[in-house]
Amino acid sequence: MSLESETGAGGKDAPLDRLRADPRRAAILTDVDGTLAPIVEQPEQAVVPARASELLEALNRDFGLVGCISGRQALEARRLVGVDGIAYAGNHGLELLMPGDEQPQLDPALAGQERSAAEFIAALDAAALASLGLRLEDKGPIQSLHWRGAADEHRAKARAHEIAAEAGRTKLEPRWGRKVLELRPIGGGGKDAAVAALLAADGVSAAIYAGDDRTDLDAFRRLRELRDEGELKSAVCVGVVSAEAPPELAEEADLLVDGPSGWLAMLEALAE
Numbered sequence: 001m002s003l004e005s006e007t008g009a010g011g012k013d014a015p016l017d018r019l020r021a022d023p024r025r026a027a028i029l030t031d032v033d034g035t036l037a038p039i040v041e042q043p044e045q046a047v048v049p050a051r052a053s054e055l056l057e058a059l060n061r062d063f064g065l066v067g068c069i070s071g072r073q074a075l076e077a078r079r080l081v082g083v084d085g086i087a088y089a090g091n092h093g094l095e096l097l098m099p100g101d102e103q104p105q106l107d108p109a110l111a112g113q114e115r116s117a118a119e120f121i122a123a124l125d126a127a128a129l130a131s132l133g134l135r136l137e138d139k140g141p142i143q144s145l146h147w148r149g150a151a152d153e154h155r156a157k158a159r160a161h162e163i164a165a166e167a168g169r170t171k172l173e174p175r176w177g178r179k180v181l182e183l184r185p186i187g188g189g190g191k192d193a194a195v196a197a198l199l200a201a202d203g204v205s206a207a208i209y210a211g212d213d214r215t216d217l218d219a220f221r222r223l224r225e226l227r228d229e230g231e232l233k234s235a236v237c238v239g240v241v242s243a244e245a246p247p248e249l250a251e252e253a254d255l256l257v258d259g260p261s262g263w264l265a266m267l268e269a270l271a272e
């Protein structure tokens with residue numbers, strides 16, 4: 001598949017046409033970091049372009065559902081995107097924050113395990129992690145270790161692999177992202193569960209999802225299952241390409257766009 005091969009002007013954008021034909025019955029779902037917001041050295045420096053936020057707000061007026069699915073905590077994703085009237089699934093689907101909600105709902109499957117990852121991390125040698133450039137991000141039930149920008153990223157990543165193996169022997173599941181290891185309780189959540197939870201709203205029969213990373217593949221697969229089961233008539237999986245993209249992203253996407261600017265252009269086309 002060539003980049004943006006089917007999305008240009010001139011009638012080749014059939015996948016988008018299916019969404020635009022009946023927007024009230026269509027959902028637009030998007031990952032945040034690396035998809036709406038360009039990847040930056042430190043997650044706290046990420047910025048969603050103002051135009052992307054405007055488009056999501058505008059699309060929310062016409063489409064049945066607009067939602068962001070993020071590895072960040074749901075409230076943090078909403079702060080970053082800056083649009084209150086859309087839905088957010090945070091912590092890779094462990095939290096759901098619907099329009100107007102003040103606090104996210106936690107996945108009930110987490111009951112009793114909310115602190116497992118934090119307790120595991122607390123038992124590690126914090127000074128040793130810091131000296132390797134492994135930075136902790138406390139996301140409540142999920143704890144992340146980032147090594148982007150470490151003096152020796154290979155060494156930091158090697159330590160992250162050891163930690164993942166240790167965590168895997170407890171009741172934690174390691175998940176890998178772009179220069180980040182996430183430790184989460186086993187069971188519940190996942191971007192696949194987030195997609196299913198958001199699309200459970202009545203009346204949506206078509207959906208598009210865009211993502212840039214390995215965890216987004218879970219969302220792709222769930223969308224296809226929903227289509228195969230007849231819950232959706234149309235499902236479009238958009239891979240947001242970067243130099244760090246896992247190879248499976250291009251293999252499993254229906255369409256590819258070049259970075260967050262490519263996805264922004266597709267949102268512009270949907271809003272036309």
Ligand SMILES: [Mg+2]
Nearest residue numbers: 031033034213
């Ligand atoms: Mg991402």
